[in-house]
Amino acid sequence: MTDVSMHLNTDEIELWAQGLLPAARAMHLADCSLCRVEAERERKVILELVQLPQFAPGAGFADRVMAQVKIPTPSGDFTA
Amino acid sequence: MFSLLYRMVRDRALAEDLAQETFIKVLNGIKSYRPEFKFSSWIFKIANNAAIDHLRRKSIDTLSLDGAPSAETPDQVRATSLQLGDRAESPLDEVQNRELGTAIERAIARLRPEYRSCILLRHVEGYSYEEIADTLELPLGTVKTYIHRARNELRGYLDDRRD
Numbered sequence: 001m002t003d004v005s006m007h008l009n010t011d012e013i014e015l016w017a018q019g020l021l022p023a024a025r026a027m028h029l030a031d032c033s034l035c036r037v038e039a040e041r042e043r044k045v046i047l048e049l050v051q052l053p054q055f056a057p058g059a060g061f062a063d064r065v066m067a068q069v070k071i072p073t074p075s076g077d078f079t080a
Numbered sequence: 081m082f083s084l085l086y087r088m089v090r091d092r093a094l095a096e097d098l099a100q101e102t103f104i105k106v107l108n109g110i111k112s113y114r115p116e117f118k119f120s121s122w123i124f125k126i127a128n129n130a131a132i133d134h135l136r137r138k139s140i141d142t143l144s145l146d147g148a149p150s151a152e153t154p155d156q157v158r159a160t161s162l163q164l165g166d167r168a169e170s171p172l173d174e175v176q177n178r179e180l181g182t183a184i185e186r187a188i189a190r191l192r193p194e195y196r197s198c199i200l201l202r203h204v205e206g207y208s209y210e211e212i213a214d215t216l217e218l219p220l221g222t223v224k225t226y227i228h229r230a231r232n233e234l235r236g237y238l239d240d241r242r243d
Contacts, residue, residue, distance in 0.1 A: 042231065044235075052184065052204050053083075054083045054178075056101055065100050065103045069107040
C-alpha cells in the first residue's frame with residue numbers, strides 16, 4: 001500500500017498526465033504543491049508532443065520504392 | 081515512420097531517401113523478419129538505424145541552431161551555428177520551416193539523437209517503454225532514463241521560450 005503523502009515518482013507523473021494514475025495516488029496532488037507544479041509542467045510537454053502532426057512523404061514515393069524492390073517470380077528468380 | 085525520420089534529420093528530401101532505403105531493406109529482406117518481433121517495430125528499428133547512421137556519418141550530433149556540441153569557445157560556436165536567412169529560401173525550405181518551425185519541434189531538434197528517437201516513439205508513435213526497448217535494442221531502464229531526461233530538457237527549452 002502506498003502512503004498518500006509520498007511524492008509522485010516520474011512514472012506516476014507520466015501516468016497522471018495521461019489520465020491513468022489511480023485516484024488513490026492522484027489525491028496526493030491536492031495537498032502537494034511541489035508535485036502539482038511538476039505534474040502540470042510534465043502534462044504540458046506531453047500534450048504538446050502527442051499533438052504533433054504526422055508527416056507523409058511526397059507524391060510518387062511509393063512508386064520510387066517499388067521500382068527498386070525485387071519481386072520473386074514463380075521460377076524463384078527476382079524481378080525488379 | 082516518415083515522421084520519425086523527418087524529425088530525426090530535419091530535411092524532407094533526406095528523410096524521403098532514408099524512408100526509401102528503409103522500405104527497400106524491409107521488402108528485400110522480408111525473409112529475415114522474425115515473427116516474434118512486432119512488424120512495425122522492425123520497420124522503426126531499420127528506419128531509426130538509418131537515421132542514426134546518417135547523423136553519425138555526417139557528424140551531426142544534434143542539429144543545433146546554437147553551434148556544434150563540440151564547440152567550446154564563442155568563436156567555435158559562431159562558426160558552427162546554423163545561420164538562418166543568409167541565403168534565399170527554396171520552396172522546400174519554406175515547407176520545412178513551416179512544418180518544423182514550432183517551438184516544440186525546435187526543442188526536439190536540440191535533443192541528442194538517442195533521446196529524440198525515444199521521445200518520438202513514446203509520445204508521437206505511442207509505443208510503450210517495453211516496445212521502445214525492443215525496437216531500439218536498449219535496456220528498459222535506459223529507455224526510461226532517456227525519456228525522462230528528454231522531457232526535462234524539452235521543458236527547459238520551452239520554459240526558456242516562455243520567459
